[in-house]
Structure formats: C-alpha cells, structure tokens
Amino acid sequence: MFEWRKWVRILHRDFGYVAAGLTVIYAISGVAVNHANDWNANYAIEKTTMKIDPIPDSMLTSETLITDILAKVGEKGKLKSFFLPDSNNINIFVDGNTISVNLKKGEISQEKIHSRTVIRETNFLHLNAPKKIWTLIADLFAIALAFLAVSGLFMIKGKNGIKGRGAWLTAIGILIPVIFLIIYYYRLF
Numbered sequence: 001m002f003e004w005r006k007w008v009r010i011l012h013r014d015f016g017y018v019a020a021g022l023t024v025i026y027a028i029s030g031v032a033v034n035h036a037n038d039w040n041a042n043y044a045i046e047k048t049t050m051k052i053d054p055i056p057d058s059m060l061t062s063e064t065l066i067t068d069i070l071a072k073v074g075e076k077g078k079l080k081s082f083f084l085p086d087s088n089n090i091n092i093f094v095d096g097n098t099i100s101v102n103l104k105k106g107e108i109s110q111e112k113i114h115s116r117t118v119i120r121e122t123n124f125l126h127l128n129a130p131k132k133i134w135t136l137i138a139d140l141f142a143i144a145l146a147f148l149a150v151s152g153l154f155m156i157k158g159k160n161g162i163k164g165r166g167a168w169l170t171a172i173g174i175l176i177p178v179i180f181l182i183i184y185y186y187r188l189f
Helices: 004-034 065-073 119-126 132-153 165-186
Strands: 043-051 079-086 089-094 097-102 107-115
Touching: 004 119, 004 132, 065 079, 065 089, 065 097, 065 107
Parallel strands: none
Antiparallel strands: 043 107, 079 089, 089 097, 097 107
16 A cells, blocks of 8 residues: 655655755845845945045056055055046045045045855845746755645644644644735735
8 A cells, every 4th residue: 555644754854955955055144135125135345444644636647546545555456447526536446445535635435345155146146137047946945845735734634633633733824925915915904
C-alpha cells in the first residue's frame, strides 16, 4: 500500500531544507523593502559638514583648487567630475562621496555613500535584478513554497490536523489578507 502521508513528510522535509536558505534571504530583503520609505536599504548615507578658511578668488582659476579641497577633507577616492554652479560654489564628485563647497564662506558639506553589505545583495536577488537564471530559481522557490504550504496542511492527522485545529488556523491565514484588502479598498478604518 502506498503511504502518501509518509512521502509528503519526506518531500516536505527535504524541500524545506533547500528552501530555508532562500527563505532567510527573502525575509531579510522583505523587511528592508517594506521599509523603503524609512531608509535606504542598499546604501548608508553619511552627511557631514566642516569649515575651512575661505578660498580666495585667485585660487578659483588654479589647477590645484580641486586637489587642495580634496586634501583638506581627507578624500583619497577617484575624482569623477566637478562643476561650478556659480562663482561662490563648487561641487566635487568622487567615488562614493559628493562634496559641496561654498568657496567664500569656507563651508564644506559631504555626502558619503556606503553599501549595506548583505542587505544590498539580498535586495538584489529579491527584486530579481539579475533576471535570466535567477528568474528560474525564484520561480522554483515560489513553487517550493506553495508545495510546502499545501503539504504542511496534510502532515498531521486528527484534531490538530487539517480536519480540526489546522482548518481554523488555515482559515485565519487566508482571512488576514482578505480582511486587510477589504479594509484598505473600502477605507473602513
């Protein structure tokens, strides 16, 4: 006699082990993406200001103006570009740093960007940025999650299984998004 419940448990267990790593990746990224309005999950942005002596007009045409400013702020990154929006200000762009200088007042503000290791990579995968083969992996993972959800319903017999307590808990799990959508679309609260 074929023991289907035994095979459901075996497959559920094995798919569950494979899905565990991917679930953690999607969970970390899911929380980060849920709070995208509160913070930048991919990058930390550090803003600083400092004061230096005003830069005289004679320095404005100097070829060393940029290197002098970069030395004063201790920036050793690769210069990408710069521009002077007006005669009082200069914006300097270095890898991972934007430096704005008010030349007359000697005020410098910097905005340094640092990658958030691990979270950035999980977002990269969760949002399917690589496309191609990752789409196939993500689709297989989604199918595995559906299998885990359905097979989990039939793993336990009796009063705690799908014919008893499990039915009520499954109904609650289905009702949570349904009730939320009704409230959200009909603005009940």
